[in-house]
């Protein structure tokens with residue numbers, strides 16, 4: 001066994017091994033038998049005989065495929081199976097919406113029926129196995145119904161987060177080529193009603209691909225005008241048959257979920273069905289320590305992978321109840337909303353992004369509102385989506401009597417890569433660490449030469465093949481990009497794009513991206529994409545967008561632009577136009593709110609903008625002036641501009657002697 005991590009956990013004397021060490025080692029040394037055992041957690045129509053295989057197309061990189069000859073249906077496994085086995089009257093969903101001032105409890109039987117009829121409606125619109133359906137909906141149960149209905153038919157859904165602007169939706173429609181788009185008439189954000197249908201119409205207008213139909217779920221807050229080719233959800237469902245589940249192979253795709261890469265074009269991360277189901281069911285026990293009948297609450301959005309995995313699919317796969325929350329951590333109505341939900345629904349495990357707790361901490365630093373609620377049902381608190389900064393970890397750790405578990409994963413992996421595992425064996429936590437690799441994930445840290453980094457030495461965090469079930473199976477219709485983005489850097493390993501290190505005890509610390517992807521309030525965004533939008537403005541000659549530290553959202557993007565020669569416009573107007581452009585093209589979640597107009601940007605002699613150096617200065621750290629810099633005075637100019645506009649902590653940045 002070559003990995004440093006395994007060496008640390010690989011004790012000759014099996015009797016002295018911890019339960020975690022033993023489980024982890026077995027998953028890495030005997031992946032087939034390990035996952036064959038876990039596959040028994042799922043009700044297959046035909047149990048898989050081929051556990052692990054490799055796709056011929058991916059032979060060069062030996063990317064794993066799981067359960068290729070097993071047959072199943074995720075809608076059956078998560079709904080019908082439970083109805084058939086005595087959970088028909090149990091709540092599948094507690095929907096709680098301060099936004100719509102509404103609540104609803106939906107039983108497993110009701111959910112199964114809603115899904116089957118909506119699947120019947122989609123089938124009547126011509127949707128069959130392998131067709132794509134784009135879903136653009138807020139946090140309402142119908143978003144889940146639409147996802148499960150696709151799964152029931154073997155169709156591939158692609159959910160687009162409501163905070164994305166029409167251009168982003170258009171890019172996804174064009175790439176996925178859906179037969180049908182399913183939308184809600186509106187979203188509701190902090191009391192503001194946001195009509196969705198005009199955004200869908202604009203996106204379809206912009207896209208070269210035109211879907212056959214658009215199904216609209218009409219909400220009370222705002223009803224959409226329907227045109228030719230549009231269908232009212234309720235009317236369709238009223239006349240739709242009950243659709244039976246279509247058996248699919250373990251390796252058949254369940255969904256495409258787009259995520260930001262380093263360029264403007266988002267990557268369509270593909271997920272299989274069988275591997276994903278097995279991984280999720282395993283994680284619910286090993287990581288989240290959940291038992292059937294208990295309540296799981298993930299505060300995120302169905303548009304993100306956290307929502308796909310831990311709002312929509314995993315809780316129901318294992319017979320739990322999921323809380324679907326259409327609200328914010330603060331202001332709906334106050335910073336006590338999460339505590340209220342935990343009490344009201346007797347939540348056992350709660351999962352959200354660190355940003356949400358930073359927002360609560362800002363509004364209610366002494367957590368006075370917590371005193372109004374009995375949260376004794378809560379046994380574990382989980383955070384992911386961005387790094388859990390130590391001050392927020394300590395705030396939570398001091399406040400709550402339950403373990404605060406920071407875990408790390410990605411859209412691509414579909415479920416956690418590293419975590420503390422109370423369902424196997426809890427270990428002491430360390431602030432800033434995601435603890436240990438989850439069984440199945442052979443995580444390694446490689447240095448620039450592709451060699452194993454020493455403990456405490458930072459490097460690229462990679463996963464040695466075979467990756468466990470549940471991870472991405474490719475990039476939709478872009479095999480080349482799949483290889484170049486993930487497989488090419490270190491052959492035989494999946495490149496996570498995150499940097500980090502193992503400490504002496506084998507705890508994994510993830511320190512942030514090694515590319516131009518930034519994380520704003522738990523949303524992964526591409527600065528490269530923002531640069532494309534900013535650079536397309538007719539007055540802009542050159543630009544750089546960098547992510548700088550922000551106490552609340554983790555990171556925020558700022559733009560630095562050099563206007564074209566002869567630009568005689570007003571800088572404030574240019575800044576406003578660029579901000580509006582990014583909001584219009586990418587969406588409000590980009591949080592792009594500051595642009596500095598400068599004469600020069602610091603570059604290397606070969607013309608590369610020194611973005612890392614700019615970040616260092618904006619974050620108020622000491623910075624060295626690289627010997628490769630073309631014009632050192634450009635740096636002083638940009639630093640002065642940053643100080644003048646109070647960018648980040650630029651006033652604290654000092655050059656090293």
Ligand SMILES: CCC(=O)SCCNC(=O)CCNC(=O)[C@H](O)C(C)(C)COP(=O)(O)OP(=O)(O)OC[C@H]1O[C@@H](n2cnc3c(N)ncnc32)[C@H](O)[C@@H]1OP(=O)(O)O
Pocket residue numbers: 138161162163164187189194299300301304305306328329352353355356359384385386408409410411520521522523524553587588589590591
């Ligand atoms: C582990 C794998 C992964 O990482 S998956 C990704 C996990 N990430 C998450 O779960 C995201 C966590 N973050 C959040 O839930 C939110 O950011 C929280 C913390 C609740 C804060 O929300 P909020 O106050 O709206 O700030 P924000 O930065 O999200 O929003 C910025 C602007 O965008 C808007 N926005 C947000 N969501 C929507 C939406 N669904 N539809 C339309 N607009 C949306 C917000 O209103 C805000 O707009 P504005 O700039 O104030 O006008």
